[in-house]
Amino acid sequence: MADFKGKNVMITGATRGIGYALAEEFAKAGANLAVCGTSETALKEAAEKLSAFGGKVYVQKVNVASSEDCDSFVENTFKTFGSLDVLVNNAGITKDNLTVRMSEQDWDDVIAVNLKGTFLMSKAALKVMFKKRCGNVVNISSVVGEMGNPGQANYVASKAGIIGLTKTLAKEFGSRGVRVNAVAPGFVQTAMTDALPEDVKAKALEAVPLKRFATTQDIAKAVMFLASEDASYITGHVLAVNGGLYI
Numbered sequence: 192m193a194d195f196k197g198k199n200v201m202i203t204g205a206t207r208g209i210g211y212a213l214a215e216e217f218a219k220a221g222a223n224l225a226v227c228g229t230s231e232t233a234l235k236e237a238a239e240k241l242s243a244f245g246g247k248v249y250v251q252k253v254n255v256a257s258s259e260d261c262d263s264f265v266e267n268t269f270k271t272f273g274s275l276d277v278l279v280n281n282a283g284i285t286k287d288n289l290t291v292r293m294s295e296q297d298w299d300d301v302i303a304v305n306l307k308g309t310f311l312m313s314k315a316a317l318k319v320m321f322k323k324r325c326g327n328v329v330n331i332s333s334v335v336g337e338m339g340n341p342g343q344a345n346y347v348a349s350k351a352g353i354i355g356l357t358k359t360l361a362k363e364f365g366s367r368g369v370r371v372n373a374v375a376p377g378f379v380q381t382a383m384t385d386a387l388p389e390d391v392k393a394k395a396l397e398a399v400p401l402k403r404f405a406t407t408q409d410i411a412k413a414v415m416f417l418a419s420e421d422a423s424y425i426t427g428h429v430l431a432v433n434g435g436l437y438i
Contacts, residue, residue, distance in 0.1 A: 193419035196221030199272040200418075201265070203255055203312055204282030206233035208381045209331065212407030213279055213414055218244035220415065225268035227253035227282075247272065255282045255308030258315075265315040274323065277418045278316040280309040280330045283349075290344045298345045305349035310356060313371075317364060324368035327418045330357050331410075332375040334433045350375075354429055361427030370426040372417040377433025380404040400435030 200217045204210040205226035214226050214237065223246045228234050234250040241248045249271045253260045269275055283305045286297035309330055320326030335343060336350030353373060360371040378384065378395055384404060387395075396402055413432045416422055431437065 193220060193415050193421060195277075195415070195419075198222045198276040199225070199268070199274055200277040200279065201225045201227075201268055201275060201312075201316065202279045202281055203227050203253070203308070206230060206237045208383075209376070209379060209407050209410050210281040211237060212411045213281060214241055215244075216408065216411040216415060217277075218246055218248075221246060222277075223247040223249075223272055225249040225251070225264070225271065227251050227255070227264055229254065255280075255312055256303040258311050261308075261311040261315045264312075265319060269319055275316060275319045275326065277327045277329070278312060278320075279414055279418070280312050280328070280353075282308055282312075283331065285343070285346050287342050287346065289342055293344060301345035302349050302352075305346065306352040306356070309353050313356070313360060317360070317369060320369045321364055321367035326369045328357075328360065328369065328371040329414045329417050330371070330373040331414075332357070332373045332429060334375050334377040334431065334437045336375060337429075337431075338437045357429065358427045365426055370417075370422070372422070372426060373429045374410060374413045374417065375429050375431050375433065376405055376410050377431075377436040378404045379410060380406055398436055399433070403434065405432055405434060 200222045202214050205214045206228035214224055218241045231252050238248045238250045251264050253264045286301050330353050332353040333350040335347045336354050340347055357371055357373040413430050
């Protein structure tokens with residue numbers, strides 16, 4: 192496991208699923224954490240659990256589609272820890288439907304959180320990172336951002352946009368010592384996938400050569416690798432963690 196002792200890590204959407212797994216793995220590796228979400232109750236519960244690993248934990252209710260919220264989160268994190276080493280843009284939502292049935296509002300909502308939110312959080316954090324000429328941003332994209340998926344035009348567009356944003360930020364900030372990468376998960380075992388009917392899960396697994404869903408820890412460890420010194424010469428990369436679903 193990479194050592195993040197004393198490092199200050201921000202994670203969006205970190206109260207459940209992949210986001211909480213990310214926070215827990217970074218906490219186990221010694222990091223101080225700044226985590227955000229949209230539920231104050233869930234944030235309080237996450238803070239209590241994450242504090243048990245010994246690092247400092249700061250939580251804040253944040254709407255990542257709001258520039259004011261993103262700026263405030265970064266500012267308060269910097270005030271709390273004195274520096275910022277890693278940002279993981281994980282926050283995301285889905286509002287699925289076929290394109291002809293998808294409302295404009297559902298399109299806008301998903302783009303606002305998933306893509307605009309990644310842009311706003313990155314913009315706020317990068318202002319801090321490039322001043323000290325070091326830092327890491329890891330964005331959570333998706334395999335569907337590369338291969339498409341019926342019924343998810345808004346989600347797919349947001350995740351494809353994150354890939355383009357990642358590559359652009361890597362080129363803009365590489366000379367300032369900041370690396371920007373992305374992880375593109377495939378099917379991940381979460382409460383949502385656990386609730387799927389068995390026949391639906393079986394059909395999904397047929398397309399995965401490794402014949403299993405990813406665990407949230409699989410995703411967390413990929414993120415931690417990209418944020419670590421082991422990946423010090425990697426930037427602008429999209430790391431596929433999909434079991435061979437899309438090659």
